[in-house]
Amino acid sequence: MGMGRPREFDAEMALDQAMEVFWRHGYEGATIAQLTEAMGINPPSLYACFGNKEGLLKAALDRYSKLRGVWMEEVVAAATARDVAERMLMGIADKQTDPANPPGCLLVQGGIACGTGSENVPFELAARRAQNEDQLRDRFIRAKAEGDLKPSSDPAALARYVLAVSVGMGVMASSGADREALRQVASVAVQAVEAQSADRT
Amino acid sequence: MGMGRPREFDAEMALDQAMEVFWRHGYEGATIAQLTEAMGINPPSLYACFGNKEGLLKAALDRYSKLRGVWMEEVVAAATARDVAERMLMGIADKQTDPANPPGCLLVQGGIACGTGSENVPFELAARRAQNEDQLRDRFIRAKAEGDLKPSSDPAALARYVLAVSVGMGVMASSGADREALRQVASVAVQAVEAQSADRT
DNA sequence: CCAGATATGTAGTGTTCACTACAGATGTGG
DNA sequence: CCACATCTGTAGTGAACACTACATATCTGG
Numbered sequence: 001m002g003m004g005r006p007r008e009f010d011a012e013m014a015l016d017q018a019m020e021v022f023w024r025h026g027y028e029g030a031t032i033a034q035l036t037e038a039m040g041i042n043p044p045s046l047y048a049c050f051g052n053k054e055g056l057l058k059a060a061l062d063r064y065s066k067l068r069g070v071w072m073e074e075v076v077a078a079a080t081a082r083d084v085a086e087r088m089l090m091g092i093a094d095k096q097t098d099p100a101n102p103p104g105c106l107l108v109q110g111g112i113a114c115g116t117g118s119e120n121v122p123f124e125l126a127a128r129r130a131q132n133e134d135q136l137r138d139r140f141i142r143a144k145a146e147g148d149l150k151p152s153s154d155p156a157a158l159a160r161y162v163l164a165v166s167v168g169m170g171v172m173a174s175s176g177a178d179r180e181a182l183r184q185v186a187s188v189a190v191q192a193v194e195a196q197s198a199d200r201t
Numbered sequence: 202m203g204m205g206r207p208r209e210f211d212a213e214m215a216l217d218q219a220m221e222v223f224w225r226h227g228y229e230g231a232t233i234a235q236l237t238e239a240m241g242i243n244p245p246s247l248y249a250c251f252g253n254k255e256g257l258l259k260a261a262l263d264r265y266s267k268l269r270g271v272w273m274e275e276v277v278a279a280a281t282a283r284d285v286a287e288r289m290l291m292g293i294a295d296k297q298t299d300p301a302n303p304p305g306c307l308l309v310q311g312g313i314a315c316g317t318g319s320e321n322v323p324f325e326l327a328a329r330r331a332q333n334e335d336q337l338r339d340r341f342i343r344a345k346a347e348g349d350l351k352p353s354s355d356p357a358a359l360a361r362y363v364l365a366v367s368v369g370m371g372v373m374a375s376s377g378a379d380r381e382a383l384r385q386v387a388s389v390a391v392q393a394v395e396a397q398s399a400d401r402t
Numbered sequence: 403c404c405a406g407a408t409a410t411g412t413a414g415t416g417t418t419c420a421c422t423a424c425a426g427a428t429g430t431g432g
Numbered sequence: 433c434c435a436c437a438t439c440t441g442t443a444g445t446g447a448a449c450a451c452t453a454c455a456t457a458t459c460t461g462g
Contacts, residue, residue, distance in 0.1 A: 004438025005428040028229045029316025032420055042441055043421070053420065109314040112305075112372055115230025126376035157385035160373070164386050167372045168365030171313055175327035177361075184358035185365050192393035205408025206458040233450055243411055244451070250409095254450065403462100410457070418449070427440070432433100 011049060012063070014039040019060040024102040027057055027111040027121045057110065058124065064106050065128045072135050081143035084136070085162050085193040089186035092166045096173035097182060104174030108167055133163045153196040165189045212250060213264070215240040220261040225303040228258055228312040228322045258311065259325065265307050266329045273336050282344035285337070286363050286394040290387035293367045297374035298383060305375030309368055334364045354397040366390045 017038040021030045032053060036043055050056040075091065078084045096104055107129050111121045140155035149155065169182050218239040222231045233254060237244055251257040276292065279285045297305055308330050312322045341356035350356065370383050 003430050004436085005430095005440080007439065008428095024314065025316050026229075026312075026314030028227075029314055029319070031316065031418085033418095034317075044423095044442095045440065047421070048439070104313075108372060111227075112313055112375060113225065113227030113230055113310040115226050115232065116235075118230070122376060129376075154385060154389075157382075157389055160378075160382060161366075161386045161389040164369030164373055164390075165362075165365055166369070168367070168369030171309065171368045171372070172361070172365055174313060175323060175330075181358075181361060184355065185362045188355075188358055188362040188393050188397070189365075189390075190393075191396040192389050192391075195392040195396055196389070204460050205406085206410075208409065209458095232448080234448090245412095245453095246410065248451070406459105406461085408457105408459080410455105412455090413453090415452070416450100419447080420445105421447105422443100422445070424442090424444100425440105426442105427438105429438080430436085432435085 007045075007049070009039070009041050009045065014041060014049075015056075015060055015063050018056055019064060019106060020102060022057055022060055023104075023106045023109050026109055027053075028114055028118060054118070054121065057121065061106070061110070061124065061128055065131065068132070069135075072132055076135055076139040080197065081140055081149050081158070082190060082193050082197050084139055084143075085158075086186070086190045088136070088162060089165060089169070089189055090183060092169055093179060093182035093186050096170055097177075097179040102174075103176075105167070105170035108170040109174055129163060129167070132166075133159050136162055147198055149196055150198050158193060158196060161192065162189070208246075208250070210240070210242050210246065215242060215250075216257075216261055216264050219257055220265060220307060221303060223258055223261055224305070224307045224310050227310055228254075229315055229319060255319070255322070258322065262307070262311070262325060262329055266332065269333070270336075273333055277336055277340040281398065282341055282350050282359070283391060283394050283398050285340055285344075286359075287387070287391045289337070289363060290366060290370070290390055291384060293370055294380060294383035294387050297371055298378075298380040303375075304377075306368070306371035309371040310375055330364060330368070333367075334360050337363055348399055350397055351399050359394060359397060362393065363390070 017040070018035050021035050021038050025034070032043055032046070035053075035056065036046055039046065046056065050059055071091070075088045076084055078087045095101075102109065107125050110125050111118070112125075114121045136159035137156050140149060140153075140158050143149045144151070144153055144155050149158070165185070169177075169185055172185070173182060218241070219236050222236050222239050226235070233244055233247070236257065237247055240247065247257065251260055272292070276289045277285055279288045296302075303310065308326050311326050312319070313326075315322045337360035338357050341350060341359050344350045345352070345354055345356050350359070366386070370378075370386055373386070374383060
């Protein structure tokens with residue numbers, strides 16, 4: 001039994017192009033025509049490879065989350081909770097204004113609210129964001145155990161806070177905020193984490 | 202010359218219903234069929250009164266911003282910059298989880314990313330958010346002049362920061378965060394403003 | 403009571419959407 | 433070289449979309 005005609009396009013490169021379209025226009029705003037043109041393929045190839053539009057989004061999110069997860073490992077490798085927050089938020093400021101990508105964050109731009117038939121898209125994005133929150137929370141739990149964060153601090157609340165600021169910065173970036181403006185936000189935000197840190201005597 | 206047949210529905214009540222649909226599904230996710238059903242009218246009445254879908258959104262945003270502006274006046278009436286931030290963020294936590302409305306904030310849920318033909322919807326929302334940022338900034342400028350905020354503080358950055366947190370909380374609310382979770386975020390966030398406040402001796 | 407003006411309900415309009423049938427192309431195993 | 437399997441391009445499919453033509457209804461001014 002033969003193995004059939006081989007695929008003529010690179011699935012990962014095509015995903016990168018699809019990611020950019022979703023990033024810029026959101027899930028509902030992105031059309032199959034735009035996606036296929038950006039990916040350099042025709043609709044049947046897209047459907048054979050990814051199932052349907054939502055399957056393509058999930059594949060793009062997987063790829064995005066994977067790259068992001070690697071970066072988050074670098075972030076939580078910082079020495080203190082304060083440095084984790086700073087590295088995270090300053091990095092977010094830079095990434096979300098990187099001209100190589102659309103402004104903002106795919107996990108936000110992808111679709112915060114969706115119409116009938118796409119209700120689970122926002123959930124899908126939220127689940128990916130929650131992964132990052134979990135990474136931060138675990139790191140802050142450790143920081144508290146190490147005495148880096150005050151005994152009165154709440155690692156889960158801190159992680160949720162840092163993520164909330166990240167998301168807010170993403171929305172601002174997508175509506176035109178420049179890198180310097182986002183860095184200022186990050187700089188202020190870090191001070192809340194500092195306030196939860198044990199005094200360095 | 203006669204004045205014609207009078208309108209049979211209340212435009213403001215209809216707007217409230219339309220607002221809720223946009224809030225829940227976003228601009229692109231909301232269909233004319235859903236909007237007219239919620240408003241209790243037929244398409245010709247909608248188009249005669251609001252022009253088109255985007256006109257309806259703008260009218261809903263006007264109404265939303267007006268109510269919000271009144272509330273913001275209460276917020277900036279707080280005694281100190283820290284209290285302004287606390288009143289704002291705690292109020293946001295409550296409002297965005299008020300079961301009387303869809304979760305989150307219309308100025309975010311309305312549409313962060315849109316497809317071809319609706320590119321200015323995100324700008325429209327951003328402009329409304331900017332109004333709130335301006336109100337906060339003016340208040341923080343005053344706080345700095347009064348010596349409430351440190352001379353080294355940056356009122357514009359602080360205002361942008363508080364708005365970023367608000368937006369981030371809105372996204373979290375729309376993806377299921379409960380009131381207590383948002384209040385914790387607000388509580389942490391306020392500490393950054395506290396850190397910019399002059400020592401109360 | 404009539405003429406002009408505006409609102410309403412019914413029933414569509416053309417367009418765009420996500421998705422696919424089908425035929426031909428290109429590979430593998432025997 | 434042939435049977436089989438998978439991919440690719442062309443050209444559509446029905447459904448859903450924003451929006452509207454039109455006849456009718458309800459008002460005001462004279």
